[in-house]
Amino acid sequence: VNEIVGRLRAVVVEGDVQTTPEILAAHRRDRWVLSELHDLEGRLTALPVAVVEPGSTAEVARVLEVCREFATPVVPYGGGSGVCGGIAPAEGSVVLSTARLQGLVRLEEQDLCASFRAGTNGLEAERRVGEAGLTLGHWPQSIELSTVGGWVATRASGQFSTGYGSIEDLVLGLEVVLADGSVLRLPPHARAATGPDLRQLFLGCEGTLGIVTEVTLSLRRSAAARAGVACHFPGFAEGLDAVRSLLAAGYSPPVVRLYDPAESQRHFPEHCPDARAMLLLIHEGPARLVEAATEASIALCDEMGGTRADSAAVDVWLEHRNRVPGFREFLERGIIVDTIEVTCPWSSAAELYERVTRSLQQVEGILLATAHSSHQYRSGTGLYFTFAARPANPADMAETYRECWRRALDSTLALGGAISHHHGIGRVRREALHEGLGDAGVALLRTLKQALDPMGLLNPGVLIPDDPGSA
Numbered sequence: 001v002n003e004i005v006g007r008l009r010a011v012v013v014e015g016d017v018q019t020t021p022e023i024l025a026a027h028r029r030d031r032w033v034l035s036e037l038h039d040l041e042g043r044l045t046a047l048p049v050a051v052v053e054p055g056s057t058a059e060v061a062r063v064l065e066v067c068r069e070f071a072t073p074v075v076p077y078g079g080g081s082g083v084c085g086g087i088a089p090a091e092g093s094v095v096l097s098t099a100r101l102q103g104l105v106r107l108e109e110q111d112l113c114a115s116f117r118a119g120t121n122g123l124e125a126e127r128r129v130g131e132a133g134l135t136l137g138h139w140p141q142s143i144e145l146s147t148v149g150g151w152v153a154t155r156a157s158g159q160f161s162t163g164y165g166s167i168e169d170l171v172l173g174l175e176v177v178l179a180d181g182s183v184l185r186l187p188p189h190a191r192a193a194t195g196p197d198l199r200q201l202f203l204g205c206e207g208t209l210g211i212v213t214e215v216t217l218s219l220r221r222s223a224a225a226r227a228g229v230a231c232h233f234p235g236f237a238e239g240l241d242a243v244r245s246l247l248a249a250g251y252s253p254p255v256v257r258l259y260d261p262a263e264s265q266r267h268f269p270e271h272c273p274d275a276r277a278m279l280l281l282i283h284e285g286p287a288r289l290v291e292a293a294t295e296a297s298i299a300l301c302d303e304m305g306g307t308r309a310d311s312a313a314v315d316v317w318l319e320h321r322n323r324v325p326g327f328r329e330f331l332e333r334g335i336i337v338d339t340i341e342v343t344c345p346w347s348s349a350a351e352l353y354e355r356v357t358r359s360l361q362q363v364e365g366i367l368l369a370t371a372h373s374s375h376q377y378r379s380g381t382g383l384y385f386t387f388a389a390r391p392a393n394p395a396d397m398a399e400t401y402r403e404c405w406r407r408a409l410d411s412t413l414a415l416g417g418a419i420s421h422h423h424g425i426g427r428v429r430r431e432a433l434h435e436g437l438g439d440a441g442v443a444l445l446r447t448l449k450q451a452l453d454p455m456g457l458l459n460p461g462v463l464i465p466d467d468p469g470s471a
């Protein structure tokens with residue numbers, strides 16, 4: 001142990017190597033609720049040997065060299081806000097934190113792009129470009145908790161994704177340190193036909209194929225005008241139909257959020273009558289475009305049977321949108337809570353909603369099973385389920401949790417959906433990846449992993465299911 005720490009200290013000079021028990025303990029996990037439960041139960045005992053904070057790309061490469069020398073696994077750590085168990089270092093691993101890879105590297109106002117070091121906090125990145133009257137247009141609910149590198153590693157998506165796209169639509173260039181210590185620089189072209197898009201290998205790699213050290217994002221001018229629209233529909237299915245029609249007609253407001261009746265009551269009791277499904281739209285951009293799109297979307301909602309509500313509901317959402325209670329207060333009361341986001345084609349969206357919520361209602365101790373839809377595409381939608389359950393015996397929380405997940409993912413797969421829209425795979429969905437990608441897809445991922453990280457040192461146990469054929 002002392003030997004590897006000594007070697008790490010020798011190569012990390014700009015940054016730091018931390019070994020205090022508090023720092024090691026603070027990097028044992030992300031925000032996956034099962035890890036939080038195990039933590040509460042005192043069962044999270046494995047500790048990394050060190051938390052290394054390299055200060056430069058060259059130091060990241062040297063850290064990987066040392067870890068190769070000692071055959072020690074490396075777990076990348078950004079903001080630690082992941083919710084799928086992407087960070088759970090085995091005893092003796094090295095945690096590679098991007099905490100010292102900070103800040104804006106360059107801002108090109110004419111080209112509308114900015115490069116950030118990977119550990120830059122999301123809100124800080126937005127603030128830096130905001131000073132120039134620009135925006136990233138990427139607003140994950142965790143913007144204050146997450147890093148630019150973490151967004152890439154998890155294939156994140158923000159609240160304005162319907163109009164502005166998710167992280168894969170915003171990333172122009174990447175710098176990645178590979179397991180062999182080489183540095184890959186993928187330049188920030190607006191587009192290129194230079195073979196397969198290598199950036200995609202790292203968008204969603206969850207730290208298993210390389211360490212992202214710098215990210216160039218495309219920017220947009222801060223919107224000149226903004227308008228909110230709120231209306232409600234007789235039910236979730238009718239609302240989905242209206243959203244589908246809006247997208248099919250060629251409109252893509254940055255924000256399109258449809259809540260089922262239970263969530264509509266939870267969030268907008270003053271603006272949505274009981275048993276109705278609330279739809280919120282935000283149009284942004286040049287004033288004339290916003291005016292035209294607002295008028296057209298109101299007309300379309302009317303046509304689809306919607307009833308206008310006070311657009312103050314949109315302000316309520318804007319104000320509260322990033323406030324979420326932590327899991328711990330629920331766990332302490334014996335209640336297990338989580339969210340499951342999936343994608344499905346429009347043709348099965350209403351049925352998937354019904355099936356999952358109905359199936360969750362049958363779980364012993366279930367308190368609620370609700371959903372909203374907040375990421376829209378011409379060919380499908382993201383459904384975001386929330387469940388909470390209090391099993392009679394608190395010791396059954398983990399089993400109840402697994403059952404809820406199984407039910408939601410089985411229904412999603414049966415109806416042709418994708419098992420994750422934006423949180424990623426981590427540990428919670430790893431076994432479902434066989435069905436999600438097919439055996440050939442998993443085999444290809446393993447081939448890529450073997451080629452890029454033959455010693456299997458980068459974040460083992462995450463994303464890629466174990467190969468039962470290998471010893």
Ligand SMILES: Cc1cc2nc3c(=O)[nH]c(=O)nc-3n(C[C@H](O)[C@H](O)[C@H](O)COP(=O)(O)OP(=O)(O)OC[C@H]3O[C@@H](n4cnc5c(N)ncnc54)[C@H](O)[C@@H]3O)c2cc1C
Pocket residue numbers: 030031075076077078079080081082083086087098118139140141142145146147148149150151152153154155156157158159206207208210211212213324422423459462
């Ligand atoms: C309250 C809350 C709200 C959330 N809302 C959203 C949301 O709206 N949209 C959304 O997409 N997600 C959301 N998330 C999930 C989470 O914030 C995202 O997955 C985020 O992108 C993770 O970033 P991070 O920097 O915290 O990564 P971490 O949690 O530190 O890491 C995530 C994974 O990526 C790997 N990793 C981290 N940095 C790097 C790097 N530089 N190179 C290679 N691998 C790396 C880690 O090993 C891990 O496997 C939410 C989470 C919380 C707690």
